[in-house]
Amino acid sequence: MTNKQVIIVTGADLAPEALALLGDYEIVFAGKTPQTADIVALAKEHNPVGIIVRYGSVTAEVMDAAPALKVISKHGTGTDTIDKAAAQARGIKVTAAAGANAAAVAEHALALMLACAKAVVQLDARMHAGHWDKATHKSVELNGLTIGLVGLGAIGRRFARMCDAIGMRVIGFDPFATDLPDYIEAVPLETIWEASDVISLQCPLTAENKEMVNASTLARCKRGVIIINTARGGLIDETALLEAVRSGRVSAAGLDSFAREPMSSPHIFQGQPGFVLSPHIGGVTSAAYINMGVAAATNTIAVLDKVREQAFGQQ
Structure with a gap:
């Protein structure tokens, strides 16, 4: 059992270069084709501070299952699978790996x-x-x-x-x-x-x-x-x-x-x-896989670091 804060990845893997950046967090993978119910269940179990979105949708239900959630980071550029209005209403930052693929x-x-x-x-x-x-x-x-x-x-x-x-x-x-x-x-x-x-x-x-x-x-x-x-x-x-x-x-x-x-x-x-x-693989190359993973990890860390700094400033 670890005391590290959790980041959920809605997929089965993440580039090693991205995982290296996330070493201060426990990474939980949701599997190859996670459904919303799967992500909700993991959110309830682990109360993540971040979600890196590869597959599936991140809905208001997912967000409500994770009170500690601070950032939803897209592993790619399109954020239409994230309920951005729900995230904004809950003070959760949504980021994308712009240009990575x-x-x-x-x-x-x-x-x-x-x-x-x-x-x-x-x-x-x-x-x-x-x-x-x-x-x-x-x-x-x-x-x-x-x-x-x-x-x-x-x-x-x-x-x-x-x-x-x-x-x-x-x-x-x-x-x-x-x-x-x-x-x-x-x-x-x-x-x-x-x-x-x-x-x-x-x-x-x-x-x-x-x-x-x-x-x-x-x-x-x-x-x-x-x-x-x-x-x-x-x-x-x-x-x-x-x-x-x-x-x-x-x-x-x-x-x-x-x-x-x-x-x-x-x-x-x-x-x-x-x-x-073709099966939505335009952005799926070895280089793009690394670029998107690193960008998603970097965006996630940047938001969590800022949240931590603000918390310390209020103490």
Whole structure:
């Protein structure tokens, strides 16, 4: 039995470099796919001062089960799985590992875009089946096309640089972005739908932008547009996207996130031509795993150190 304060990790592991930073605390792992009830039970048992969020949701119920809780630190950038209003009401700080996985996610967005434009998955399957489609297949040349980015944070900017490097015109929408490089043209959101040959989502999910890609916005897009999503599945109305792909309005969709995760099976996208799917692993690389873990640990320690200093100052 230890007298150390507890930090719960809603996952089965954490990078050794992050664990080394957290040596003054007892670390309790919640397992590979913890449900809210699992996290509540651990919170009641251990009364943690911090929670590092990898998987699952941290709700008001979790917070109420841990009276000592001071910080909820996201192992990544998206905090939509944390009830931030509940945390604020309870004086609990919420932090994110901003930029820690930017390179990994931007690279994955590029991979999905290229897979869609060049029909990599389909041609690979045809080749393995013994076909040689050189006389009949034509891929999409991205050079000279317009990509519209929704979200111009660390990931969006890095991806924009990649797109510029292959000769694409880059337009972007982000009401909070400032000091953009000269190869990104800031435009209204309406222009993203109407002017883009490729649309890529790199923004957080909020109540305001839920299902922003829907039947109405897709109807305004160029016929044959490519849709890429490495952000959050809730940004897309999945039924509307399926219909748009079937009709040819969208030529292909490269998706790394889904409205419900893990993606339910059977799912409406499974077995459908025009979809390239991956299991929300854009930010999962060896380097990003370390970067996100270290950032989450550092953010957690910073908050707890500040709380401790304030407590000492009041004595």
